[in-house]
Amino acid sequence: MNKISSICFGCEPLGGTDWGNVDIKAIEDAVNTALDLGLNFFDTAGVYGLGLSEKRLSRILGKRRHDVVIATKGGLRWDQSESKRKVILKDSSPESIRGDVESSLKRLKLDILPIFYVHWPDSNTKIEDTFFELLKLKNEGKIKSIGCSNFSAKQLDIASNVCKIEYVQLPVNILDGPPNKNISEICTNKKIKIIAYNVLLNGLLTGKFDQNSSFPKNDRRSRLSIFKGSTFLDALKKVDKLKIEAENVNNSLAHYSIDWVLKQENIISVVIGIKSTDQIIDNWSVKSNLI
Ligand SMILES: NC(=O)c1ccc[n+]([C@@H]2O[C@H](COP(=O)([O-])OP(=O)(O)OC[C@H]3O[C@@H](n4cnc5c(N)ncnc54)[C@H](OP(=O)(O)O)[C@@H]3O)[C@@H](O)[C@H]2O)c1
Incomplete structure (x- = not known):
């Protein structure tokens, strides 16, 4: 497998939902x-834009899709009926996971998925059953590497006793602190690499928001508690302090935050949601990425 870049292009906005009014052409340019x-x-992930993110990414990359590492996720089913907001259900049953792998292969137009994560643990399915099916899919040549996303230490331990887990994806940022110690320990012992998301805390750690910032209804930030009331005001105070720390080392807050995450044990790459060319140029120029 190619050595992956320490900045990973987060394609959830490419799905076109829950990140406000996105300009797909601007994201295409950014790719x-x-x-x-x-x-x-x-x-x-299969669920981003209910398949649209994968389809659009494949179209934009064209033949180049074979030369890069695309990580996707499954184990979430959506209710197909036309409702205002789709109902998303966790389903990592062997049949559902197999279906998700097959669907992602079709949408991405690939013969093998470089990385396939189980998106969220599903309490109705035995973890062993999910990962035994993934092992079969790997042996059939449909997946190169298997990953877990949003798993607890205990769940990760069970999964990693069934098959080799290569990657764990979880939220890590400078405000909330390093990854959970038990997860880190398993990752060190079993040589599992961590891919972090929520590194910019949905943009908060760029320092561009203030108490007057608000978000449209179709942007998840209009629902998230960190952007509401006193929690938001407290977070902004912490962001101000971090801004000063960053300035003291001649860094922007966003770069300081990304650097901090990249320095944590076992973390080899950070996924950052991208909406424009400016954002990818800015994030790519993080000091530690250019060394
Ligand atoms: N495994 C999971 O369960 C999971 C969950 C969530 C996300 N993810 C992955 O992680 C990716 C990132 O999502 P996230 O929730 O972690 O969000 P994030 O990366 O913390 O924040 C992304 C947002 O920050 C803003 N931004 C990014 N770079 C910027 C820059 N240089 N200057 C100013 N603003 C900038 C953009 O939004 P605005 O321009 O609108 O402010 C962007 O959409 C997703 O695309 C997805 O691939 C995975």
């Missing part, structure tokens, strides 16, 4: 710029 810069790692 092309990212490739020119040397980025080779993309993060998507």
Whole structure:
């Protein structure tokens, strides 16, 4: 497998939902710029835009999709009926996981998925059953590497006793602190690499928001508690302090935050949601990425 870049292009906005009014052409331009810069790692999921993120990523990359590392995720089913907001159900049953792998292969137009994560643990399915099925899919040549996303230490331990887990994806940022110690320990012992998301805390750690910031209804930040009331005001105070820390070392808050995450044990790459060429150029120029 290619060595993956330490900045991973987060493709959830490419799905077109829950991140406000996104300009798909602007994201397409950003993908092309990212490739020119040397980025080779993309993060998507079946559920992002209910299949649209994977389809669009494949279209934009064209033949180049075979030269990069695309990580996708499954184990979430959506209610197909037309409702205002789709109902998402966790389902990592062997049949559902197999179906998800097959669907992602079709949408991405790939013969093998470089990385396939179980998106969220499903309490109705035995973890052993899910990962035994994934092992079968790997042996059939449909998946190269298996990963767990949002798993607890205990769940990760069970999964990693069934098959080799290569990657764990979980939220890590400078405000909330390093990854859970028990997860880190398992990752060190079993040589599992961590891919972090929520590194910019949905943009908060760029320092661009203030108490007057608000978000449209179709942007998840209009629902998230960190962007509401006193929690938001407290977070903004912490962000101000971090901004000063960053300035003291001649860094922007966003870069300081990304650098901090990349320095944590076992973390080899950070997934950052991208909406524009400016954002990928800015994030790519993080000091530790250019060393
Ligand atoms: N495994 C999982 O369960 C899971 C969950 C969530 C996300 N993810 C993955 O992680 C990716 C990132 O999502 P996240 O929730 O972690 O969000 P994030 O990366 O913390 O924040 C992303 C948002 O920050 C803003 N931003 C990014 N770079 C910027 C820059 N240089 N300057 C100013 N603003 C900038 C953009 O939004 P605005 O321009 O609108 O402010 C962008 O959409 C997703 O695309 C997805 O691939 C995975």
